[in-house]
Amino acid sequence: MTIQQIKYFLELSNGLHFWKTAEKVSISQSTLSRQIQSLEDELGFQLFERDKRNVKLTAAGKFLQDHWTTSINELDRIYKQAQKIDIGTLGTISIAYPGSISFGFLPSLMNILTTEMPDLKIELTEPIDINHESLLLNYHIDISLSRDEILSPTIVSKRLYSESVCLVVPINHWVTEENFTDLTMVQNENFIISPLQNKTYFSTLLRGIFNTNGFNPKTTIESDFGNVILNLVAKDLGISILPYSFQFAKNPNVRFIELTEKVDLYMNWRRNDPNKIVKRIVNYSEVLGETYIP
Amino acid sequence: MTIQQIKYFLELSNGLHFWKTAEKVSISQSTLSRQIQSLEDELGFQLFERDKRNVKLTAAGKFLQDHWTTSINELDRIYKQAQKIDIGTLGTISIAYPGSISFGFLPSLMNILTTEMPDLKIELTEPIDINHESLLLNYHIDISLSRDEILSPTIVSKRLYSESVCLVVPINHWVTEENFTDLTMVQNENFIISPLQNKTYFSTLLRGIFNTNGFNPKTTIESDFGNVILNLVAKDLGISILPYSFQFAKNPNVRFIELTEKVDLYMNWRRNDPNKIVKRIVNYSEVLGETYIP
DNA sequence: CATCTTTAATGCGATTTTTGCATTAATAAG
DNA sequence: CTTATTAATGCAAAAATCGCATTAAAGATG
Structure with missing residues (x-):
């Protein structure tokens, strides 16, 4: 039972004429005849009732015409889907x-x-x-x-890419880009940062930064979520250190001051x-x- | 794209091992290798990512594993249905x-x-x-x-088969099987029959019967439905002529008297x-x- | 680091299958 | 009765499939 044989069968079941069908699918009449015979042999029953003059579908053949048509279409649909997946669009x-x-x-x-x-x-x-x-x-x-x-x-x-780490302060904070020298300036401020004991890379980086500057930050609020932190800073509840990317949140109530440290993505x-x-x-x-x- | 090739593919996609799969489906490893290659060539994309050591499905291959499995099962189901239809049980x-x-x-x-x-x-x-x-x-x-x-x-x-035509009378009617001689006995009774002008065989037969007996029946009620007629006779609204088969309705309030005329089925x-x-x-x-x- | 093992691909000849031409057999039409 | 139509079939050529043996590459082993 070949897909090709099934396709020949479907074509013949429409035309019900060996010679015309053979020409339509570009094979010889003898080949078509033998392909259908071989299909019938394998199935174990007749698909067509035929004499030297007429060809008609048997009941089983009629059934297979319906169902194989949908199967063949389905196989084609599956193939096209797979092709899309291979190309990488699906x-x-x-x-x-x-x-x-x-x-x-x-x-x-x-x-x-x-x-x-x-x-x-x-x-x-x-x-x-x-x-x-x-x-x-x-x-x-x-x-x-x-x-x-x-x-x-x-x-x-x-x-x-790499981006800077920034000190984030409320918009009316006394530290500005101009007067900023180093982090020791703000060692007594309240920090809103993600828990320092976290194993994430950024927490490790933060620990290193505070270590280098020789102080432990006062942390009143802790959060894992940068945009939460950002809003808390905007409401004047403390200052923080965040990657430069958070500037894209376009929060008008905070100011970013680039530090020398970098984080990668x-x-x-x-x-x-x-x-x-x-x-x-x-x-x-x-x-x-x-x-x-x- | 052969059904056999798809089956080989499905087997290989489970085992992910050419040699073992080849043995499982009883072909040589080289044949399996070439069948998969030919399938991939025809599809136009890789089904397996393979080096000399490992075989794994591509994304498209994974997709086809899922969908072809159901397709192959479906084809099998269709075949079995067709087989049943051929045998004549479905x-x-x-x-x-x-x-x-x-x-x-x-x-x-x-x-x-x-x-x-x-x-x-x-x-x-x-x-x-x-x-x-x-x-x-x-x-x-x-x-x-x-x-x-x-x-x-x-x-x-x-x-x-052939069956008799019967005169049908209410159970307490004066005509009985014993005293019945011929239809002229009841020529003045009310008849409940199907319209005589109908072209059905039974109406024609009725016309013939009345013709032979030389009278036209008084018809008060007409109906095409034998069982309706039967119930009307049972309610004493008239008499009728019906095929013997209506005895199987086992209506206790009617009596059947066989006539010489026969109807065939x-x-x-x-x-x-x-x-x-x-x-x-x-x-x-x-x-x-x-x-x-x- | 050299050797062995595993495993998918490949060259090649043998086998099997498929194909199309030509013909046959049966039937319907003229 | 003859002719036309049409599916099946014999046969030889062509194509495909198959398996053996081998290759090539990548671990695994010691």
């Missing part, structure tokens, strides 16, 4: 990202992806303090955007992932990262 | 019948059919005064049961109808007709 991709890029890089990337691959379904997750490496290796996500590089032979980690994916969507997204991200100057 | 058959057999022959036949072919769907229609021949030739019905023979080169008409179907269900039903009906002595 499917589902799961991306994990740090909250700090949700105002800048991530919307830009999403913009590109939804334009270039409109049929692509993107699942976004914002995991806190969870190992991106295991998420990738367990196939929970396909791509990870992270602040720290993942060093693993089975994962490729590529830096997309890495894109990570499974080495040799056969999914071409991943490769395409990586490419788009690299291009975007190069032109993206925060 | 399908739909449309049968037209005269109302007079709805108490006797028809229930017996239905009983046999539903026992022997439980998956068979039977459509019953009781057409009045309509040409069974055209219903058959227009494929509105597949089998017709009729009181008159259909004489046509494209239709086979076979007599199943014919089964009619399209000559050379390739539907094996028709042949089976004809066979069952012939056997039932022989043993059915009303």
Whole structure:
């Protein structure tokens, strides 16, 4: 039972004429005759009732005409879907990202992806303090955007761009870009930051910054969410340190003062992932990262 | 794209190992390798990402694994259905019948059919005064049961049995089986019969009967439906003439008196109808007709 | 670091299957 | 009775499929 044989059968079941059908499907009449015979032999019953003069479908043949038609169409539809997936415009991709890029890089990337691959379904997750490496290796996500590089032979980690870390103060705060010298200036202020004991890269960076400047910050409020912190600073409840990207939130009640420290954004994916969507997204991200100057 | 190739692919997509899969499907490793290659060539994209050491599905391959599995199962299901139809236990058959057999022959036949072919769907229609021949030739019905023979080169008409025509009187009527001589006895009674001008065989027969006996019946009520007539007679509203089969209605308030006239029951179907269900039903009906002595 | 093992791909000849031409057989039409 | 139509079939050529043996590449082993 070949797909080709089924197609011959369907054509013949429409025309009910061996010679004309054979010509239509560009084979000889004898070939068509034998293909149908072979199909009938394999099925174990007749598809056509035929004498030297007339050809007509049997009841089983009539049934198969209906159902095989839909099957063949279905197979064709499946093939076309698979083709789209191969090209990389269809499917589902799961991306994990740090909250700090949700105002800048991530919307830009999403913009590109939804334009270039409109049929692509993107699942976004914002995991806190969870190992991106295991998420990738367990196939929970396909791509990870992270602040720290993942060093693993089975994962490729590529830096997309670097951005400054900024001191964030309320808009009417006494520290300005002009009078700012170093962080010791604000060592007695209230800080609103993510818990320093977190294992995330950014918490580690913060610990390092405070260490270098020789003081432990007073923390009145703690939050893992940068945009929460941003709003708290805007309401004059303290100051904070956040990546430059948060400027894209365009909050009018805060002021950003660039520090010398930098944070990177890495894109990570499974080495040799056969999914071409991943490769395409990586490419788009690299291009975007190069032109993206925060 | 062969069904066999798809099956090989599905097996390989489960095992992800050429040698083991080849052994499982009883072909050589080289053959499997080449079949998959040929499938990939035809599709135009890779199904497996493979090096000398590992085999894994591409995204498109994963998609096809899911969908082809259901397609192959579907094809198998379709084949089995078709097989059943060929054997003659599955399908739909449309049968037209005269109302007079709805108490006797028809229930017996239905009983046999539903026992022997439980998956068979039977459509019953009781057409009045309509040409069974055209219903058959227009494929509105597949089998017709009729009181008159259909004489046509494209239709086979076979007599199943003969039964007497009976005078039907209320249970306390003065005419009994013992004192009955001929119909002239009741020429002044009220008759409840189907309209004599109808073109059905039974109406023609009635006309003949009244003609032979030399009187025109007084008809107060007319009805095409035998069982309606039967109930009207039971309520003492008149007498009637019906086929013997109506005795099977087991109405306790009527008495049947056999006349000498007979009516036949014919089964009619399209000559050379390739539907094996028709042949089976004809066979069952012939056997039932022989043993059915009303 | 050299050797062994595993495993998918490939060259090649043998086998099997498929194909089309020409013909046959049966039927309907003129 | 003859002619035309049409599905099946014998046959030889062509194409495909198959499996053996081998290759090539990548761990695994010690």
